[in-house]
Amino acid sequence: MTQGSHPALASGAYLPSGSAHPHVLDDPAQWIIIERGYLDVFAVFGAPLEGRRLFLFRLEEGALARGIAAAALSDGRSLALVGVGGADSALRRCAPGEPVAAEAVQRWQEVLAQAADLPPVPDDAAEGGERSDAVLLLALANSLAEREALRSQHDWRSERRKLGEARKTQALSELASAAAGHAIEAAVTPAAAEDPDPLRSSLLRIFGALKVAPKLEAFDTPGGLEEGRSRLDIIVSRHQMTRRTVLLRPGWTLLPGLPLIGFMGEERRPVALLFRKGRWHVHDGPRVTPIASDGTEGSGTTGLAADAVQIYPALPASSLRFRDLFAFGFASLAADRVRLVLLMLAAAILATLVPYGSRFLVSDAIPYANLNLTWVIIGGLLAAALARAVFDAGKGLTMLRSELGFESRLQPAMLLRLLRLPPAFFRRYAVGDISDRVLGIQAAREVITSSFTSAAASSVFSIISLVPILTVDKRLALIVLLLAVFIGLINVAISYRALIHERQRMALKGRIESFVVQMLMGVTKLKASASEAMGFGRWSGLFAQNMRHAVKAGRWTNLQGAADALLPQLATIVLYAMILYFLKADMEKAASGGDAGKGFSLADFITVSTAFAQVLGGISALAGALIQSLSAVPLIERAGPIIEAVPDAPPPESRPVKLSGAIDIRNVSFRYSEKAPLALNELSVRIGKGEFVAIVGASGSGKSTLLRLLLGFDRPELGDIFFDGHSLSRLDLAQVRRQIGVVLQHGRIMAGSIHDNIAGESGLGMDASLEAAKMVGLDKDIEQMPMGLHTVMLDGGGTLSGGQRQRILLARALISKPAVLFLDEATSALDNRTQAIVTETLQRLPVTRLVIAHRLSTIESVDRIIMLDKGRVVETGSYAELMALNGHFAAHARRQLV
Incomplete structure (x- = not known):
């Protein structure tokens, strides 16, 4: 053996x-x-x-x-x-x-x-x-x-049966090899048109519009797994996306937006609402009906419900780079990008008419007093200026629409990604610092988008403005190009020096904002300890450092402004000097009998000067855009940890599981960092279905750490945790958590009504909230409030007593009738009478209950007590058995006995 x-x-x-x-x-x-x-x-x-x-x-x-x-x-x-x-x-x-x-x-x-x-x-x-x-x-x-x-x-055979469902599933099977973008939409559209299921048909169209490859298995909804959730919610969540209910207010058809799920008729048949070619369309199975911009009757809105569901795409659940955010945000804006390039090119070409018009004016119109030609040239230049103004306005509108589309797609996805980051990520940064890093993503996007557009337009403008100079003298064109590159390099070098201090300033800005948030959250403690001066002192020290770097960066910025004013003048002097040099060289060459070339007329000078001014303007704008883009570097660097962190996502092999309540913790070891001691040391515990178990132990024994592992907030260093025989590491954590009721040690009340706090996102009504309130002895308190369940509370529940806040949190955990209930010091703020009500309720619940508590009255009636010490199980048994054992638990209990 x-x-x-x-x-x-x-x-x-x-x-x-x-x-x-x-x-x-x-x-x-x-x-x-x-x-x-x-x-x-x-x-x-x-x-x-x-x-x-x-x-x-x-x-x-x-x-x-x-x-x-x-x-x-x-x-x-x-x-x-x-x-x-x-x-x-x-x-x-x-x-x-x-x-x-x-x-x-x-x-x-x-x-x-x-x-x-x-x-x-x-x-x-x-x-x-x-x-x-x-x-x-x-x-x-x-x-x-x-x-x-x-x-x-x-x-x-099962896959063949699924793939045999008309042409819909044939299209879906091809998605595995379909490229991103239009290939996905092309593969999905035929399937959506012929799918007999209106919800699936509508979602397939929306996924195609969002450039999201649908998951075939996500549309199968096993019955009884997630009661209380709509099929739409389940499908969207299995695609790792999110949704929001919106109202279709009057005038909604005038504005573009992300795809919507609408509802037709009294039976509320799902339809897809997509914005295409400047107007909204209703996709109802194979029928596509355009909606008039005024939304009048008979234009596609007849029978359309006033509410709809907006679907938000999600970023990939992997480590990303900043450019991946741009690719994601602009995924469905290809037409706007092409339109923007064409408008910039047209405006740049029109700009070349100015040098040529000036040339003809000086060479052909003015010397011969040709008024007709003069007016024609002037009219042409005015028309070109007006046309360029129109193109610039179109460019601005296209940019605005692209930015709105980009933000509406990326910002919800970024927030969803932030919420799905593992809890260990948030332990590394303070709240204010994380907030500053997240907002920095949007600021960096704004800087890069505007600077890139400006840089692209300036580059095209400068390159095309070189054409008139090339037609006059190739040597001068080379000189202009070298001068432009020299000016650009000087600007970039100065900007880089400013960037060094800007990085330091942004890092200090995050620390300052984080410290301010911490001071505001602990202002009561500061006042109680008369430590206002100390708090101000720490803030002023950080602020002074920030201002020093701001001043140094400002000095380089001022130097940049001086260079912008001086360098174009110097470049003009150099250009004129080179014109004189080339003229003298040509004249000497002609005197010696050589080829003097075609000469250099006044018209040529006007053409070169006008085109050179345009090149300098383009180079100045390009340098400004590059300088502006450099200011986004520290923002991108600070946002890096958020973008690179991998969010929680279900493993590819995970399947929905309905929990019965059996928990098996096998040989689990865990520490919070590599150098930290073990918080749990080869811990093994088995909890049966419906068992009522209490975890007790001194502070630091690993009770709350165990609860964090059970909720998937952290992963064991060794060992594994099983729910109903399924490894937690191979389950969809979000789906598991929806079947668990939790009251954590530092749970908070959200701003809103009592009903909103109890029902949460369960979607359950007032009756369910009131029933949950009765279970925790809160119904009498609610009856005494004038607005009952509609009573509005501040963030944190400052208007409630500690016991009332804990009972609301308990009711929130119980309302969805979970299969497993985790309570971490959930009754510590309750009086004896209320605790008796809550304890009696917990005893009656036919679910698995795991309680972390110190009060003996909470744990006397449990089925089993598990005593932890230094991350290990040292004793286990009923209250009577452990007291008779006269060991660790008995010593722990005697400290509370009078």
């Missing part, structure tokens, strides 16, 4: 247990007796300690397990049994000659036969057990192989 990575043990010795110590059951001469706890038996194809384990059965205390030589299958694979004991289990290897009860042997072969789907073994099977066990293992191996084949065939 092989032990995973452990030396051989003598017969009769105790074997190590726990998930880190698997035992290969391959020695027919050896038996293992489970003296305490349990032994889980798994089947493994291939290498026993490396292959995937298939759970077979659990042997409880008093049972026997026997080794069986690995069974060989016809396909070349082998099957072995692997046993894994519980962390607190006592497993002993039977000594040679030690008598083994026939009933235990019979039970061992019965569970083997049951696992292999065979009829019960005869009573004499214990005799010649090795042969019988080997036959059973071979039968088990064949049975498991058959099950795998059937499961694969069933999965294949």
Whole structure:
């Protein structure tokens, strides 16, 4: 019998247990007796300690397990049994000659036969057990192989059935290889048009418009999994997106927006509302009806409900870069980008008419006093100026619409990503600092968008303005280009020096805002301790540092302004000097009999001067845009941790699970940082369905840490946590948390009515809120309030007593009838009468209850008490058993007994 990575043990010795110590059951001469706890038996194809384990059965205390030589299958694979004991289990290897009860042997072969789907073994099977066990293992191996084949065939048939649902599912199956953008929409649109399910049809159209690939399995809603939630909510959440109910107020058809789910007729049939080509359209199955801009009757709005649901796309649940945010925000704005480029190009081309018009005016109109030609040129220049003004206005409107579309798509996605970041992320930064970093993303976007547009327009303008100079003299064009590059480099160098101080200033700004938030939240403590001067002193020190860097950055900015005023003048002087130099060189060349070229007329000078002024203007605008974009660098750097952090997301293999309440914590170890001590040390606890368990221990024993792990706020360093046999790491945390009622130690009341605080996002009505209030003894208090459940509370519930705040939090946890209830010091602020009501309610609840408490009156009536000390279970049992044991818990309880 092989032990995973452990030396051989003598017969009769105790074997190590726990998930880190698997035992290969391959020695027919050896038996293992489970003296305490349990032994889980798994089947493994291939290498026993490396292959995937298939759970077979659990042997409880008093049972026997026997080794069986690995069974060989016809396909070349082998099957072995692997046993894994519980962390607190006592497993002993039977000594040679030690008598083994026939009933235990019979039970061992019965569970083997049951696992292999065979009829019960005869009573004499214990005799010649090795042969019988080997036959059973071979039968088990064949049975498991058959099950795998059937499961694969069933999965294949199931997928074929789904993919056979008209052309809709054919289109969806092609999405796996479809590229982002229009390929997704092209693949989804035919499926949406022919789908008989109006909700699925509407959502497919919306996903196509949002450039989101739909997940086929997300549209299947198993009944009974998430009561109280609409099918729309479930589908949207499984796509990791979010939704919001909106009102279609008069005039809504005049404004563009994200796609909506509308509702038609009395039956509220879902339809897709999409904004295309300057107007809204109703997509109702295969029918597409445009809506007039005034929203009049008969224009597509007839029968449309006044409310709708807006769907917000989500950013990918992975580490991102800042450019990924731009790609996401502009994903559905390709037409605006093309329009913007065309408008900039048209405006730049019109600008070249000025140098050419000035040339013709000086060379052909004025010397010959040709008034008609003069007026034609002037009229042409005016027309070009007006046309450019129109193009610039169109560019501005296009930019405005693009920015609105970008913000409406990115900002909700960023907030959703922030809310889904793991709690460990928020421990690294203060509240004010995080707020400043998040707002910096929008500020950086505004800076980059405006500076990039300006830079692109200036670059095109400058390049096209070089064309008139090239037609006059290529040498002068080269000089102009070199001067422009020189001016740009000077501007960038000065801006970079300012950037060094700007980075420091932005970092200090985040610290200042964070400190101000902390002072405002703790202003009562500051006043109580008369520490206002100390708080002001710390703030003024940070503010002074910030101002020093601001002054230094301002000096470089002032130098930048001086350079902008001086360099164009110097460049003009250099250009005129080079014109004179080239004229003199040409004249000397002509005097020596060489080719003097075509000469340099007044018209040429006017053309070059006008075009050069335009080039300098473009270069100045380009330098300003680059300088402005550099100011976004510190904002992007500060936003980096938020963008790069990976949010919580369900694993790809996760499936919705309806919890019954069984919890298994196996060999869990956890620490808050690499250098911190273990907060939990190889902790193992099993909680049965519907059990009422109290976790007690001194401060720092790991009670609240355990609760954080159970909620998925942190992940164990070692070991695992199972809900109903499913590893928490492989479940959708959001779906699991919706089935858990939680009252944390520092829970807060939200601003709003009592009903809003109790019902939360459950969508349940007043009756449900009142029932939950009665369960926690809050109904009498509510009756005494003039507005009852509609009573408005401030953020934090400052107008309520501590007991009332805790009871509202308790009611919030109970209203959705969760399968599991976690309470962390939830009754600490209640008086004895109210606590008795709450305790009685908790005793009646048919759910699993885990309570962390210190008060004896809270834990006296629980089914089991688990005593923690330094992250380990030191005692477990009922209140009476632990008091009689006279150990850690009894000492803990005596401190409260009078």
